[in-house]
Structures are given as C-alpha cells and as structure tokens.
Amino acid sequence: MIRYSRSTKWSKSQMPVANLFSIPCLKFTHRHTISSSSSLLVIAAGKRPMVTAGSSSSSPGAFTTLQERVKFEKEIKKSKFIAIAGPISDERSAQSFLSEVREARATHNCWAYKVGEQYRSNDDGEPSGTAGKPIHSAIVSSGLDRVMVVVIRYFGGIKLGTGGLVRAYGGVAAECLRNGPTCLVKSKVPMGLEVTFDLLGVLYHQLQSFHAEDIAQDYDTGKDGITMVTFKVDFDKAESLEEAVKNNCSREIVFYKR
DSSP: EEEEEEEEOOOOTOOOOHHSSOOEEESSSSSSOOOOOOOOOOOOOSSOEEEEEOOOOOOSSSEEEEEEEEEEEETTTTTTEEEEEHHHHHHHHHHHHHHOOOOSSSSEEEEEEEEEEEEEEEEEETTTTTSSHHHHHHHHHTOSEEEEEEEEEOOOOOOOOHHHHHHHHHHHHHHHHEEEEEEEEEEEEEEEEEEEEHHHHHHHHHHHHTEEEEEEOOSSSTTTTEEEEEEEEEEGGGGHHHHHHHHHHHHHEEEOOO
C-alpha cells in the first residue's frame, strides 16, 4: 500500500520557504545542485543516536530546495514506512523539523539532512548504515539542498535484513523527494558605494531596475557632499548592476563587496 500526500495543515512556522531563507523562492520544475554552506547540528531523539556527519562539494550562489513539506507512505512486508521531507535553513529549523514530525510511538525515527557542504544522518536504532545513510544518499541523488528527510518506521513483525532496510529507507526517501514541489533560491550579494548627492536619483533608479533590497544610506562619510549607499542584489545581477551604474553616472565609482 502506497500513499502520497502534500501537507496542507502545517502551522505558519512550518510552511513558507521565504520565511526560512529570507530571500525569494522561485518555483522550479527542473532540479539542479548549486548549494551554499550553513551551520549544522547533531540531533538526538529517543534512542541513542548513531550519527554520521561530513561534508560534500558545493557551489556558491543558488540552490534548489523543496517548496514545502511533503509526505509519502509505503508498507513493506507489514512494516509501515512514513517519509516526511521539507526545507530547512539552519540548526534551529532542523531541530524543530525533527521535533515536529517524529512519532514517539514509532519503532524508529531515522533521518538525514543536507545544508550546503554539511550533512548528518541518524539510524535511530536500526543496524549501522542501513537507514540514515540511504536517506542521505536519496537527498544527494535528488539534487536538492537545505532539506531534511525523516523516515518513521512501525515494525510489522518481519525482519527485512540489511539489504532490505537500505532499499526500504532509501526508496521511500527518494520517492518522497521526487514528488515534492521544488523552488530555486538565489543568494544575495551585499554591496555598497560612495556617491555624490546629485547622482542619488540615477543610482536609485538602477537599484530599483535590478530589484536591489535592504537599501540604506549613511551620510556620515567624513566627505562633503558624499553619502554611502549599501544594498543587496541577486548574485547573478551584481556585475550587470555595477556596470549599469558606472555607465549612467559617467564618472569613476568604486563598489565595495562583502
């Protein structure tokens, strides 16, 4: 018996990807892996955890993640497997995710997640390497980043063996991720420049054209008639914005990037 459902009754704190990342999440039907790093955690829940941690390669700029939480259920030899996957952004959201979806009455709550270069997995009482690692492998194969998958198992009385467990945990995790809606998240580049007051109008026009965010001015530069303007822009628009500002201001302008 297989059941798949997209979550519709999560609380506010669980649903919006934009809240998790604080940057726009664009619907994306094809999956690509462009990831960035973030801080991670070790989570212990219920049984003594067998946690595997490590790092993987990544590229800065953008990443594809799940747009919302998604659930997939499958019965394998009388054992019920429930996979729940969703977007995470950092240590706190990963810990909250596990706390919210784990089922205390279940035989096992196994999990894995990936955030940029870091990943962790937990077999939660299953034989070492038969649950957490297959779940992590499913995440890597999906091409998604900043996601967590928890696979809950209710033992049905029939042992699956090492190979059977690997296929079961990896399979339900992969199917859950495969059916979930995804989105592309672009990182922002913090930038700044010093500009004379008479060029502020030209500058702000360009910033609006390139959808710059968090625009701020600092008049305390110690230079007469000059202000510092700081802002953030999509990583793939930074160079074009810099060129456009220089061309329209018709004078030498130095940009500062962090």
